[in-house]
Amino acid sequence: MFQLHYLYWLAGLILLVVAVMSWRDEKNPRRLTTGLFWALYGLVFFIGDGAAAWLGARTLHIAIGLVVVVMALIAGLGGVKLGSYHQRTPQEREASAKRLGNRLFLPALAIPVVTVIGVLLFNNLPGLRTAVFGAGNNATLVTLFSMMVGCLAGWLIALKMTREAPAQSVQEARRLLDAIGWAFILPQILATLGLLFTAAGMGTAISHLTETWLAVDNRFVAVATYAIGMALLTMVMGNAFAAFPIVTAGIGIPILVVQHHGDPAVMAAIGMFSGYCGSLMTPMAANFNIVPAALLELPDRNAVIKAQVPTGVLLLIVNIFLLWFLMFR
Incomplete structure (x- = not known):
């Protein structure tokens, strides 16, 4: 039977092949650290329930955390560089x-x-x-x-x-990975960050700060706070799905739904849309903003974001008024 971990193993295998190619690329000025970065990332995909049973969950979590720290140091110190990819002229x-x-x-x-x-x-x-x-x-x-x-x-x-030749497709995969660099691992890290924020009670803290410092008795202020909060936290986390439970638990449910008796379905739909507005304006949303710039070989890595900012701001303003008009009918 086909199992989910087979897909993880396939991803890990591809990353390990990329690592070996990087180590063999003498034209890469950081070939050792570039290869190490992708090798560590590939090894993470091979670690599953078997390793947890053998090492213990706590030990495994610490080991994975150390691997992530090493990868962050490699990327932060400029250890992932472009090399030679046997491309056509x-x-x-x-x-x-x-x-x-x-x-x-x-x-x-x-x-x-x-x-x-x-x-x-x-x-x-x-x-x-x-x-x-x-x-x-x-x-x-x-x-x-x-x-x-x-x-x-x-x-x-x-x-x-x-x-x-099939080998050239792997070279192209390596070229794209090296061009994207550290941003390639952002989705996984940001998803973990969202879980940590939720477990730490960030939603409760946001609710307390909002009720203490903002005039949320006013419906429009409450709606604007919720929509802008969704956009801003998404810009920090890079993922509207990760921001949604935090902002909704802190502002959406206790203030918009319980206090102002708003429609939770409208709140959820337009709230997520407000988060997507933040996705248009942040490099943390690597899949949407950094990867396309690398794929298109744009000289400015933030070119996609700069083109999307006017749309993101305009949509956010529209969402605020949509929430205000539709949520309390």
């Missing part, structure tokens, strides 16, 4: 782009198409899900497995179209 790439034209989008489009087809098949063909994944609720695994198949399909299509 600019003239050869331009000629290939002209030859392929809009067909270049096919590998990228194959990923969502195959993912959707896979999810539909597993959900509608009797017995298929159980045969592949076993008994139980495997909704998340179905989606991730289908996406993996979609990525493999896109990879094979790209190899066929470009006539490149």
Whole structure:
């Protein structure tokens, strides 16, 4: 039966191959530390329940924490650098782009198409899900497995179209990872940060500060505080999903719902949208803002953010008024 940790092992294997390639790249001025960074990150994906049973949960958590600290030191001291990736010359790439034209989008489009087809098949063909994944609720695994198949399909299509060797695709993966650098691990770290903030009672602290220092008896002030708070905390954490339970527990439920008798469904929907406004304006949302700049090889890493700030601010203002008008009908 296919299990979730197989996907983790695959991700870890790819990162370890990237690490070995980095160590062998003599043109990388920081090849040892660059390889170490990706090797440590890859090893984390191989650690699972078996390691916890062998070492103990507390020891394992400490070990993972030390690994993250070492990775942070490597990245902070400039230990992740670009190297040589055996790319074609600019003239050869331009000629290939002209030859392929809009067909270049096919590998990228194959990923969502195959993912959707896979999810539909597993959900509608009797017995298929159980045969592949076993008994139980495997909704998340179905989606991730289908996406993996979609990525493999896109990879094979790209190899066929470009006539490149499979090893070159790994070189390109290494180039993108080195270009993105430390920002690549932000989603995992920020998700953990959200759990820590929630466990530490940050929502309660926000509620106390809000009720003490702001005139939340006024509905508009309360609504604006909630929406702006969602955007600001998302900018800090890089993830609206991580910010949502904290701000909602501190402001949304006790003030907007309990005190002002607002509609919780409207609050949740527009509140999340307000958080997404913050996602448009922060480098912490690496998947949305830093990765595209690296993929497009933009000279300014913050170019995507600068282009999105006007939209983010305008949408946030609109969300405040939408909450004010719709939540208390």
